[in-house]
Amino acid sequence: MNEQEVNALVERGEMLPLMEDFYTIQGEGFHKGTAAYFIRIGGCDVGCHWCDVKESWNAKLHPPTGVDQIVEKALKSSKTIVVTGGEPLTWNMEPLTSRLKARGAKIHIETSGAYPMTGTWDWICLSPKKIKLPTPEIYEVADELKVIVFNKHDFQFAEEQAAKVNRNCILYLQPEWSNREKMMPLIVDYVMQNPQWKVSLQTHKYLNIP
Ligand SMILES: C[S@@+](CC[C@H](N)C(=O)[O-])C[C@H]1O[C@@H](n2cnc3c(N)ncnc32)[C@H](O)[C@@H]1O
Ligand SMILES: Nc1nc2[nH]cc(C(=O)O)c2c(=O)[nH]1
Numbered sequence: 001m002n003e004q005e006v007n008a009l010v011e012r013g014e015m016l017p018l019m020e021d022f023y024t025i026q027g028e029g030f031h032k033g034t035a036a037y038f039i040r041i042g043g044c045d046v047g048c049h050w051c052d053v054k055e056s057w058n059a060k061l062h063p064p065t066g067v068d069q070i071v072e073k074a075l076k077s078s079k080t081i082v083v084t085g086g087e088p089l090t091w092n093m094e095p096l097t098s099r100l101k102a103r104g105a106k107i108h109i110e111t112s113g114a115y116p117m118t119g120t121w122d123w124i125c126l127s128p129k130k131i132k133l134p135t136p137e138i139y140e141v142a143d144e145l146k147v148i149v150f151n152k153h154d155f156q157f158a159e160e161q162a163a164k165v166n167r168n169c170i171l172y173l174q175p176e177w178s179n180r181e182k183m184m185p186l187i188v189d190y191v192m193q194n195p196q197w198k199v200s201l202q203t204h205k206y207l208n209i210p
């Protein structure tokens, strides 16, 4: 295949810049503790200064991979799939999710919501970012809202975002990893004062697993 043909397939979501894929335990949010196969798609231009996968940002560093190949490999390990990145909604997620769905998988997404929704999902984790806000449509379909708390201004941002989600959406505050010692006591107090929120920790980092 020449470069133009590959680009055309990436454009349609038939190929995706795959950074890594691995079977692990979902560490964060509502499904923490659940075994799941992670598919990490490269490419993100949101630019969070504390992002823990900056290597994912440049899509060109990650080989365009056919979605059928991604699906076959994933389903050998698990029927619970987490699509993350990078920012997966940079790409058309329809081909990947429809193929996974046809094979009976449960498909979850980790997204900032910064780009329009594509694909069909069983669980949507929306982690909004101040520097590139979610598109309005995603608030209605988000199953969980997971706001990263790096400093105390983030509590106000969390409330602004919570005011936009649907009423069944589960609300999480997750400490930014490098600042967790400082922010964790504030998060604990905040959640006790505002019990509509729950704490989410990056438990995989404590367990030393991917
Ligand atoms: C790496 S992002 C990829 C998916 C998507 N771009 C997003 O931000 O939701 C996966 C999750 O990790 C969170 N995250 C990234 N860096 C983090 C950090 N340093 N501390 C805590 N959570 C972090 C994100 O907010 C998101 O919920
Ligand atoms: N174990 C594990 N759980 C996770 N939950 C969300 C992750 C992500 O980077 O999207 C992640 C991750 O990278 N590893």
Ligand code: SF4
Pocket: 044, 045, 046, 047, 048, 051, 052, 053, 054, 056, 085, 086, 087, 112, 129
């Ligand atoms: S949106 Fe997600 S992948 Fe992109 S920089 Fe922020 S945390 Fe990292």
Ligand SMILES: [Mg+2]
Pocket: 052, 053
């Ligand atoms: Mg991660």
